[in-house]
Amino acid sequence: MNVVLITIAVLVVLGLVASVILYFVANKFKVYEDPKIGEVESVLPGANCGGCGFPGCHGLAEALTKADDLSAIGCPVGGAPVMEKVAKILGKEVVASDPKVAVVRCNGSCDNRAHKLEYDGAKSCAIASTHFAGETDCSFGCFGYGDCVEACQFGAISIDEKTGLPVVDEEKCVACGACAKACPKNIIEIRKKGRVVQGTARRVWISCVNKDKGAVAMKACKTSCIGCGKCAKVCKFEAITIENNLAYIDPEKCKACGMCVNECPKKAIHATFTPPAPKPKPAPAPAATEAAKPEEKPAEQTNTSKE
DSSP: OHHHHHHHHHHHHHHHHHHHHHHHHHHHHOOOOOHHHHHHHHHSOOOOOOTTSSSHHHHHHHHHHHOSOOTTOOOTTTHHHHHHHHHHHHTOOOOOOOOEEEEEOOOOOTTTSOBOOOOOSOSOHHHHTTTOOOSBSOSSSOOOSOHHHHHOSSSOEEEOTTTOSEEEOTTTOOOOOHHHHHOTTOOEEEEEOOOEETTEEOOEEEOOOOOSOHHHHHHHOTTOOOOOOHHHHHOSSOOEEEETTEEEEOTTTOOOOOHHHHHOTTOOEEESSOOOOOOOOOOOOOOOOOOOOOOOOOOOOOOOOOO
16 A cells, blocks of 8 residues: 555656646747737638748748738738738738739640640649650640649639630639649749729730740741740830740730730730720832933934935
8 A cells, every 4th residue: 555655656746846847948948929920810811822922821920920011921812901901910001912813824725736746644744844845846835734723722723625725713813823833834924913994904915935936936836926026116115025035024014005916926915905906007108200301302314415
């Protein structure tokens, strides 16, 4: 009996000593967390998509709480309504940012790119890109195996069975950037939706990423950009640049006038609206009338009569 009591007493003492040690250790190494981080995280969508550039919603909440200025940090999923709640919790001002959307920069449909072979490997863009250029002559275009579809948590992107290309649903897209990160060909870009005119967000982009020279690009795809520069010449806002045989439209400078869309000879520039018809070119001036030739004087007749 005494042995049992002694054993119990020893265990109790050891437990008390261990608990005291753990208490002091926990206080010594405890990490303080601002309670506002939890408040901010509670109003975030909880998607943990990483589109904000931080590891999940908790990482974003921590960054927002510590930031002095909220203009450079935001939640692409929640958008302006969520950021307004965050600003109210933190007592800070938030600058409204332009809404964005994912844009597919490839027009290499089955009609525009002839398929030369059939890939028999794993139907994954990431895997195929490690050892395979594609089933067509364009090594820059979309594989069409759907890695972007699997990466999207919001069901905003799908593969069109007719064209074999990704299609973005603007109503569902939150511009988190997951699809762009999943694409090994970098054909998906997060761009501004553009200013809304008559219910349509107007934006213009180059639907091609082919950097081959014009002749090679044309053989690979009927609607590839050939870097001719006509679009850059017609743009009044210097929004278009040509680099590595490829045109690019800067969304910060583009005013969505649509002039470049009409100018592109390969129809590689796409727009969410119907551009205005180009103005008819003035008729060429009539050819100048030839200068009147001086009248030739009749030759004098020689008098051959004998006197």
